[in-house]
Amino acid sequence: MFEPVLETRNxxxxxxxxxxxxxxxxxxxxxxIHAVIGPNGAGKSTLIQxxxxxxxxxxxxxxxxxxxxxSASTQxxxxxxxxxxxxxxxxxxxxxxxxxxxxGALGASxxxxxxxxxxxxxxxxxxxxxxxxxxxxxxxxxxxxxAELSHGQRRQLEVAVALTLAPRAFIMDEPMAxxxxxxxxxxxxxxxGLRGQAPILLVEHDMDAVFALADRITVLVSxxxxxxxxxxxxxxxxxxxxxxxxxxx
Amino acid sequence: MIRESYLNWLILLGxxxxxxxxxxxxxxxxxxLATRAAILALAAVGLNIALGIGGLVSFGHxxxxxxxxxxxxxxxxxxxxxxxxxxxxxxxxxxxxxxxIWLVALILSGLAAWIVGLLSLRTGGVYFIMIxxxxxxxxFYFSISWSTYGGEDGLSIYVRNGFPGLxxxxxxxxxxxxxxxxxxxxxxNARLQGSPFGLALNAARQVPARVETVGLDPMRIKLxxxxxxxxxxxxxxxxxxxxxxxxxxxxFSWQMSGEFxxxxxxxxxxxxxxxxxxxxxxVLLEHWLGGLTEFWHIYLGTILLxxxxxxxxxxxxxxxxxxxAHV
Ligand SMILES: Nc1ncnc2c1ncn2[C@@H]1O[C@H](COP(=O)(O)OP(=O)(O)OP(=O)(O)O)[C@@H](O)[C@H]1O
Ligand SMILES: [Mg+2]
Numbered sequence: 001m002f003e004p005v006l007e008t009r010n011x012x013x014x015x016x017x018x019x020x021x022x023x024x025x026x027x028x029x030x031x032x033i034h035a036v037i038g039p040n041g042a043g044k045s046t047l048i049q050x051x052x053x054x055x056x057x058x059x060x061x062x063x064x065x066x067x068x069x070x071s072a073s074t075q076x077x078x079x080x081x082x083x084x085x086x087x088x089x090x091x092x093x094x095x096x097x098x099x100x101x102x103x104g105a106l107g108a109s110x111x112x113x114x115x116x117x118x119x120x121x122x123x124x125x126x127x128x129x130x131x132x133x134x135x136x137x138x139x140x141x142x143x144x145x146x147a148e149l150s151h152g153q154r155r156q157l158e159v160a161v162a163l164t165l166a167p168r169a170f171i172m173d174e175p176m177a178x179x180x181x182x183x184x185x186x187x188x189x190x191x192x193g194l195r196g197q198a199p200i201l202l203v204e205h206d207m208d209a210v211f212a213l214a215d216r217i218t219v220l221v222s223x224x225x226x227x228x229x230x231x232x233x234x235x236x237x238x239x240x241x242x243x244x245x246x247x248x249x
Numbered sequence: 250m251i252r253e254s255y256l257n258w259l260i261l262l263g264x265x266x267x268x269x270x271x272x273x274x275x276x277x278x279x280x281x282l283a284t285r286a287a288i289l290a291l292a293a294v295g296l297n298i299a300l301g302i303g304g305l306v307s308f309g310h311x312x313x314x315x316x317x318x319x320x321x322x323x324x325x326x327x328x329x330x331x332x333x334x335x336x337x338x339x340x341x342x343x344x345x346x347x348x349x350i351w352l353v354a355l356i357l358s359g360l361a362a363w364i365v366g367l368l369s370l371r372t373g374g375v376y377f378i379m380i381x382x383x384x385x386x387x388x389f390y391f392s393i394s395w396s397t398y399g400g401e402d403g404l405s406i407y408v409r410n411g412f413p414g415l416x417x418x419x420x421x422x423x424x425x426x427x428x429x430x431x432x433x434x435x436x437x438n439a440r441l442q443g444s445p446f447g448l449a450l451n452a453a454r455q456v457p458a459r460v461e462t463v464g465l466d467p468m469r470i471k472l473x474x475x476x477x478x479x480x481x482x483x484x485x486x487x488x489x490x491x492x493x494x495x496x497x498x499x500x501f502s503w504q505m506s507g508e509f510x511x512x513x514x515x516x517x518x519x520x521x522x523x524x525x526x527x528x529x530x531x532v533l534l535e536h537w538l539g540g541l542t543e544f545w546h547i548y549l550g551t552i553l554l555x556x557x558x559x560x561x562x563x564x565x566x567x568x569x570x571x572x573x574a575h576v
Contacts, residue, residue, distance in 0.1 A: 075461050075464050090462075092451065099448060110464065112445055116440055
């Protein structure tokens with residue numbers, strides 16, 4: 001029916017005796033937000049790592065736009081259209097907000113071997129970086145050092161850097177982590193507007209956000225997919241409650 | 250507190266003023282000291298690109314310094330002895346021309362940095378320090394055993410190499426050459442730091458994972474920085490050998506590598522002018538205290554300790570009131 005943008009096929013990953021990813025097959029379709037939920041230690045971040053290239057699966061495949069990228073590097077996957085945000089903000093803390101966004105634009109440009117031009121004067125980079133900052137509402141903070149940002153602003157900057165890549169799919173690991181109600185709401189609205197641009201694989205603990213945003217939900221427990229389907233089905237099935245109460249598995 | 254951009258100009262003017270004063274006061278030895286400071290500064294500027302921006306703590310930069318020195322020594326030795334330099338398949342004549350020597354020094358030390366970088370950049374932290382040290386030690390012991398070029402005793406060059414249109418034997422003219430090269434490289438460094446490449450390198454030091462996720466390869470970026478860094482330190486090595494008209498294995502020694510790191514820490518890690526401040530102070534202390542006591546390194550060590558404990562941004566950080574280099 002749909003040609004999925006991203007797909008995992010029977011992904012498996014063990015750390016010693018611990019099976020962190022157990023035969024996980026999920027897909028991400030155009031225009032949707034697909035939420036992956038599950039208790040702490042369920043293997044959500046491990047799954048994302050395998051999708052984005054930080055970890056090699058023991059078994060199974062990762063398909064991006066119909067191509068097998070299972071053994072491709074993180075850089076190659078980013079170039080092919082994956083944009084990831086980190087559960088714990090991974091930003092250049094000593095650099096300014098604009099510089100962090102410029103880095104994303106530089107990656108998207110694919111031409112980092114420029115030694116003479118001033119980065120902040122490179123029109124192609126600057127336009128892209130500022131458009132992304134504008135989108136998340138950080139444009140007026142461009143000169144601030146990243147270390148001076150509030151936690152919420154850092155989460156927004158994470159999203160802005162992903163935006164500069166103009167990706168084919170967003171992979172977001174708990175973008176709401178540590179945000180208050182107001183920040184959460186703000187970011188929810190932002191992500192809601194993104195799905196038209198590229199689908200989002202969203203790992204999230206914040207259930208209000210998940211129910212507000214997701215088109216489909218997959219529940220992961222102990223590395224296994226215990227339920228997957230449209231939001232209403234998951235809500236009705238009680239799989240979520242089971243997952244968070246630890247009754248399943 | 251003083252703005253860093255003003256301070257930078259002041260530092261350069263200071264380094265220029267000393268030999269000009271010495272010229273009018275007829276103190277040629279002071280000119281030589283200033284030249285020594287400029288050359289050591291150049292070597293440390295090279296290291297600062299790898300260490301300060303890229304976070305690559307190389308404890309082996311004497312390797313590139315020594316390569317530059319031996320390039321000068323070997324090419325000049327064959328020129329002064331009128332013997333061809335046998336390269337296996339073919340042989341070339343030596344040369345006494347500085348520009349040619351510099352070019353060869355840049356290329357060979359850059360090439361060495363590329364190979365060493367390829368082999369060691371995958372490691373980090375202490376391992377990187379150890380591997381770069383080990384490579385430099387290999388060159389050190391090799392040069393000791395290389396009897397064709399003086400082995401342990403080193404190699405003397407009788408007349409300083411030439412530069413078109415200048416009398417390089419005149420101390421102030423040779424200082425001029427070194428100072429101009431230093432300024433050129435500092436300018437290049439400043440441009441590089443603000444360039445897209447500098448942005449990527451700066452980020453590769455702080456968060457390599459982020460650099461990867463935007464589709465860039467942090468290893469390749471660091472490797473190129475290491476090559477640029479090694480080439481600059483190699484150029485400084487060629488000038489250093491020309492200043493002394495002598496090369497020896499000490500140019501490859503770990504003490505030399507350590508000295509470069511010390512110069513950077515004194516001035517301020519990652520600061521554009523850090524190496525210039527560090528080298529100037531180092532040469533001053535070496536001269537003044539070295540005349541008073543042979544244990545002058547103790548005083549240097551004390552200063553270093555004070556800086557590490559109380560002025561994390563080095564002297565430049567102290568004077569500008571800004572601890573971080575990257576603001
Ligand atoms: N590199 C590793 N080596 C060994 N075990 C690991 C490694 N990475 C993760 N694990 C283990 O794998 C399991 C899954 O971890 P993961 O971080 O994927 O969970 P998560 O679902 O993202 O949890 P959270 O909601 O807390 O972020 C955990 O038990 C964790 O301890
Ligand atoms: Mg996680």
